[in-house]
Amino acid sequence: MTLADARRVIAAAEKKATEIGQPMNIAVVDEGGNLVSHVRMDGAWIGSINIAINKAFTARAFDISTKDLAKLSQPGGEFFGIHESNHGRIMVFAGGIPLRRNGKVVGAIGVSGGMGAQDQAVAEAGAAAF
Amino acid sequence: MTLADARRVIAAAEKKATEIGQPMNIAVVDEGGNLVSHVRMDGAWIGSINIAINKAFTARAFDISTKDLAKLSQPGGEFFGIHESNHGRIMVFAGGIPLRRNGKVVGAIGVSGGMGAQDQAVAEAGAAAF
Amino acid sequence: MTLADARRVIAAAEKKATEIGQPMNIAVVDEGGNLVSHVRMDGAWIGSINIAINKAFTARAFDISTKDLAKLSQPGGEFFGIHESNHGRIMVFAGGIPLRRNGKVVGAIGVSGGMGAQDQAVAEAGAAAF
Amino acid sequence: MTLADARRVIAAAEKKATEIGQPMNIAVVDEGGNLVSHVRMDGAWIGSINIAINKAFTARAFDISTKDLAKLSQPGGEFFGIHESNHGRIMVFAGGIPLRRNGKVVGAIGVSGGMGAQDQAVAEAGAAAF
Numbered sequence: 076m077t078l079a080d081a082r083r084v085i086a087a088a089e090k091k092a093t094e095i096g097q098p099m100n101i102a103v104v105d106e107g108g109n110l111v112s113h114v115r116m117d118g119a120w121i122g123s124i125n126i127a128i129n130k131a132f133t134a135r136a137f138d139i140s141t142k143d144l145a146k147l148s149q150p151g152g153e154f155f156g157i158h159e160s161n162h163g164r165i166m167v168f169a170g171g172i173p174l175r176r177n178g179k180v181v182g183a184i185g186v187s188g189g190m191g192a193q194d195q196a197v198a199e200a201g202a203a204a205f
Numbered sequence: 206m207t208l209a210d211a212r213r214v215i216a217a218a219e220k221k222a223t224e225i226g227q228p229m230n231i232a233v234v235d236e237g238g239n240l241v242s243h244v245r246m247d248g249a250w251i252g253s254i255n256i257a258i259n260k261a262f263t264a265r266a267f268d269i270s271t272k273d274l275a276k277l278s279q280p281g282g283e284f285f286g287i288h289e290s291n292h293g294r295i296m297v298f299a300g301g302i303p304l305r306r307n308g309k310v311v312g313a314i315g316v317s318g319g320m321g322a323q324d325q326a327v328a329e330a331g332a333a334a335f
Numbered sequence: 336m337t338l339a340d341a342r343r344v345i346a347a348a349e350k351k352a353t354e355i356g357q358p359m360n361i362a363v364v365d366e367g368g369n370l371v372s373h374v375r376m377d378g379a380w381i382g383s384i385n386i387a388i389n390k391a392f393t394a395r396a397f398d399i400s401t402k403d404l405a406k407l408s409q410p411g412g413e414f415f416g417i418h419e420s421n422h423g424r425i426m427v428f429a430g431g432i433p434l435r436r437n438g439k440v441v442g443a444i445g446v447s448g449g450m451g452a453q454d455q456a457v458a459e460a461g462a463a464a465f
Numbered sequence: 466m467t468l469a470d471a472r473r474v475i476a477a478a479e480k481k482a483t484e485i486g487q488p489m490n491i492a493v494v495d496e497g498g499n500l501v502s503h504v505r506m507d508g509a510w511i512g513s514i515n516i517a518i519n520k521a522f523t524a525r526a527f528d529i530s531t532k533d534l535a536k537l538s539q540p541g542g543e544f545f546g547i548h549e550s551n552h553g554r555i556m557v558f559a560g561g562i563p564l565r566r567n568g569k570v571v572g573a574i575g576v577s578g579g580m581g582a583q584d585q586a587v588a589e590a591g592a593a594a595f
Binding site: 107108132133135136137138150151153154155156157159160161162163165 | 250251252253255256259275278279280288289293295296297298299320321322
């Protein structure tokens, strides 16, 4: 995951966010879960800086979209309580998607700034550009 | 709980994880709840490092399997909220098992890297070797 | 401090880092000390992600360059101990510079990835583009 | 950095620790700074579990031995205060060494359990086996 890769992913996500009219925080992490790049679009929530970065971390940490993890981590679900792990870095709602190359997860994108469906749509647009 | 004990437990757990084809993080803690050894099998989730260690801690902290604790700590359950204690170290889903010697808990194993039933099966295989 | 501002500052810093041959983490925060954008150049230290972001925070938090704050916060200095405040976000070595508009601090840049003089030079190049 | 690599490094470090008669905590992290394996030798300090893991993280985070980082991060040094970054994970005393393959840092070893020279000697023995 190069910085150029991350920027291409972020640019596609930003374009989608602009289209739907919702400013977002967008982050990309590498294979080790470490931040490669982050942007906060003008007017996006400051509380979402941390969430976007951590959605990306979460998607890489478990090689799963945070939308799917959300289902497994509800009360009664088999991963309920996982949000308490990893020092508050696990986000269990939509907007984080693993990025694969040749079938292997090599990073992830995390998006936060709107409702779940918006975050997810923007993350998907970013992931599609990888 | 010696390092040799921990390694024997981990080896048995690793063997089981290999059999079911799911790479795992496996950790063993001692009577004090402190880590004796941890291994991350190739390809296992990086988000599960913390979880495996903390499942082992949790199982020793309350002398209970995390699978059983999970039932007690759901919304409405009498331990609901326990996951907030101990600075984020309490894991309330399957994969942590106390290790007993002469009826006394002297440590625990914690496994994370798959679905709940997989984590539990691997932890049981490890515990059986103690 | 718009995202466009932050990107212009980061681009100038990146150019300088490339010139001196040292990959860097570069971050820009706004008037509230909140992250606007971060990039990790290929090969830059992963431990410097946190440091770059926090140098920027520190420079805005006290409206001072972290190079100057470094002098005041040595043992015996009048701000010695300040690094313990703000939950570990205060960095007391060179590489963070406030960004001013019409004499007012409206954000800051933070750079980390090399020796102090390198971080400072790259931060200055970024600040000059604001 | 495979688990087999980490075990080979740990075995060499353990052998050295046994020779000098000082039980140690020994940890290996991968390229992303994430733990691959940890062992606590019988009788080693429990306070050193965290330190060994974090020395390894630090050595990878900045691609430098913690012995060298120690010199740069003393009062008056250009990295003084770095120990406050990265949420308490930066250790600035001897015992952490980057592990290189073809000139590139792909992980690190961290050792803690004795005096600085002992930790360093054991870490060097481990690194030599990589």
